[in-house]
Amino acid sequence: MPTRLPLVLRRCHACASERFRAHGKFRVNAHHKLIDAWLLALCAGCGDTTRITVLERANVRSVRPGLLDRLHANDPSLAAELLQDPVLRRRNRIALDWDGAWRLDTGGTEHLDREVIDVSVRFAARIPLRPVRLIAEGCGLSRAEVGRLMTEGSLVSAVRLDARLTGDFTFTLKR
Secondary structure: OEOOOOEEEOOOOOOOOOEEEEEEEEEEEEEOOEEEEEEEEEEOOOOOEEEEEEEEEEEHHHOOHHHHHHHHOOOHHHHHHHHOOHHHHHHHOOEEEOOOOEOOOOOOOHHHHOOEEEEEEOOOOOOOEOHHHHHHHHHOOOHHHHHHHHHHOOEEEOOOOOOOEOOOEEEEEEO
């Protein structure tokens, strides 16, 4: 599950830093019947502000009233939704850094003593990560040990565990 918004990877024009922190604040500007909206992010190096374009010269009547209300209310969940939108990321030429922006909730450690563990992983948000890292952290193993278990056939799944995933998956661990 996410713990904070991911860092935005974009070069700062003031200090050449490459990381910005989005706090979920928006700026909305109206020009008669046209509206612009930006998600604001602060540079991690110098604190300068950058704008991530959400709406650009859109007709006010074409914007859903619910979206407009969420923009005016600085809804942090809207910021998370927009940052995960691939069209918005491509248009603004940004990437996301999810390191430290998520946590793993395993529900306890009593299941680690069993011979066979069937695990179903559910993502609370579309956070791209490698299942090998998730399994290592959740089971208290090193990533090298998880890789060894995969080659031995003791760790099996219907999905590739060494590629990035953003969706739910299951795996079986035999000890």
